[in-house]
Amino acid sequence: MRISTFLYNVRQGFANIWRNKMFSLASIATMTACIFLFGVFYSLGVNFGSMVRSAEENVAVTVFFDEGLSDSEIKTIGREIQSREAVERVKYVSAEEAWDYMKEDFFGGNEELAESFADDNPMKNSDNFEVYLKDVSQQDELVTYIKGIPGVRKVNQSEMAANILTDFNKLIIYIFVGIIVILLAVAAFLISNTITVGISVRREEIAIMKLIGAKDTFVRQPFIVEGVAIGLIGSIVPLLLLHMVYGGIIKYVTENFNLLSSLMVFVPVNDVFRVLVPVSLILGVGIGFVGSRITLKRHLKV
Amino acid sequence: MIKLEHVSKTYEAGVQAITDVNLHIRPGEFVFIIGATGSGKSTIIKLLQKELTPTHGKIIVNGRDIAKITRKQIPKFRRNIGVVFQNFRLLPDRNVYENVAFAMRVVEAPKREIKKRVPQMLSLVGLAHKYRSLPKQLSGGEQQRVAIARALVNEPKILLADEPTGNLDNQHAWEIMRLLEEINERGTTVVVVTHNMDFVRQMNKRVITIKKGVVVSDEQVEEATDAD
Structure with a gap:
């Protein structure tokens, strides 16, 4: 495929988002909420993990x-x-x-x-x-x-301390994984829904493309771009929000709650985001890609 | 160029659209396919584009047996067939230039080529000055001209026009017919499906008549005179 064709399809993907404003916005908002919650749980998990580890060190x-x-x-x-x-x-x-x-x-x-x-x-x-x-x-x-x-x-x-800490650690992991799986499934469903609406809105255009002689990839590409872009935007926005919120909370607790800050040592924001940024971006883009691929397979018989 | 041998098509609901149709359209011909609504004219157009598969018979287009064209090969096959519809089927949110360029983008033509060919096609159909207009800002006849430019921009060997004047007044309809004739004179095979007998009588072309899915006549019609 020519670069100019690919770029045209990328533009069309973004144009789809614009034409389909309300649904795209709903998908981006849901994705943002999901990745934001994912980030919150991840940050909590990392901090709990860090606290449990420091507690374990004293057992x-x-x-x-x-x-x-x-x-x-x-x-x-x-x-x-x-x-x-x-x-x-x-x-x-x-x-x-x-x-x-x-x-x-x-x-x-x-x-x-x-x-x-x-x-x-x-x-x-x-x-x-x-x-x-x-x-x-x-x-x-x-x-x-x-x-x-x-x-x-x-x-x-100290059997009890060991058991409690081990169980607590496991519980946190189970809750974390459970919530994340549910959130991501919801996000994938919503992206799929947006793509389905996009396909039905553009049904005529797709039919014309097919009659003129468009290849399958040409017809599908803008929708894949649309899904990936929604996923990407929906993961960048919450990362920015989380960065502000996390930094703000650490600053607030450190400045206002001396006792609490001496008991709890927060994992530095950079340490959390070193993992959170790539994981969130991969999740966002991945869900966007998979969501749109599945939808295209189901609704777009090219 | 186009050959139908004992072609029949029965839809899933059991409706027999065409029965044992035999046709041979040579390169560079201008052919009318006429018949009443539901006679099977549009089914033939769809069969020629491989939008439908015949229940029986063999179809050869541009030297290829279309039964042997795989799903993957369909796009390339269709690039040699331009199509014009009764309701124009333009993209309402794109201007005239973009609608025509769309056909070239779909076949992944180079940008340079698009910039060169689209204005040429718009000049051919007489709409070069309206390249920035949206379809809704054009008359029916102008919209159909854009559709013709889009169908021809990739230089197909065959142009299929399914009731191209069905939504136009008499004056615009004649303009479109003259344009199709001009395109035919440039070497493109033109197949026009219509039920407008005025054109058929006056254009002195080959006319294939279909009735209830069966070809009932295939003849060269002499141009009508005032005495007719």
Whole structure:
């Protein structure tokens, strides 16, 4: 196909959008709403994911040893744990440090009560490894393995925290995927509807084209351009909106809610949009293309 | 050029449109196909464009058996046949120039060629000065001239005109007929479907008469005189 013919069809595609203003506008608006919501859920998902990951980083498994193990034996156990794929890092906590934590946790503000234990560390057999995981869902498997290491007396795990975080993560993914699929299906349906209207409005023109000797691609191309353009416009507009809204929210929360901003660390806008921009554009263009192709196949027997 | 051998067409509803039609139209001929409404004239036009498939028989157009033309080959086949309709079928939102250029764009002609050919065609049909007008700003006769320019711009070997004067007053109808005659004189085979006997009597052309889907006569009509 000649470039001039292709460009003519591109112009015709945009002319179709203009001729079919109201339907095109409705499709662009729906696409905008869908991609906007997609962006909102994606941003929420990314931020929740980031928060869950930072929460996961604080979930640790505590490993206690048999009494009387030598330093080198303890180090060997530490190395063996560290070598596991699921392990992020291993931290050795000596009996003294364990007692310091205990004092801080239980006797904070009443340090004099702890004085009675002076020179008699009640945690003397409580030196341990704090094992931090890359992914808390692998905690059970790791604990079973550690329990099998000779010299390990006891392993404490925070099963509930791990389960909650894992389940929460899964739930967010399921909700996210479910909503996105519904939204995209609605957008595809509306684009298809617009193309169908476009075909019926231009039925006479199509009939003339066919009688004059137009090839199938020539007849179809403007409609494909129309669908893709609607998808493209419908994804650029919400991205611009989201960029403003997301940046605005971060700024607002940081400036007005000190407590909240210290608890929640937002993923920077550029990190979110690095993925969101290409994914949204591909989705918009892809839905526009697929929506118009399916419609043409169904309604335009060239 | 155009050959129909024992061609019959029955529509899905069981309506027999034409029965055992045999025709041979030679290159450069001007032929009228006449008959009452529903006699099967338009069916023949549609069969020649491969818009319809015959139930029986063989159709040869421009040396090709159209039964052997695949779906993919139809566009190229149709580019050698210009068509003019009773209701003009112009694109209402495009001006005269664009309507004619449309036919060239459809066949993916180069831009240069479009710019050269369209004004030539508009001059031929006498509408060069109205190239910017929209169809609704033209008279019926002028609209039909635009339709003829569109049908001829790709230089087809055959021009099929289905009731080209059906929506025109007598004066405009005559202008169109003279134009078709001129086009024929330039070498294009012209087939005109009509039920207007005035032209048929006065233009001294070959006339094929169809009645209830059957060819009942095929003769050269002598130009009418005042005594007729």
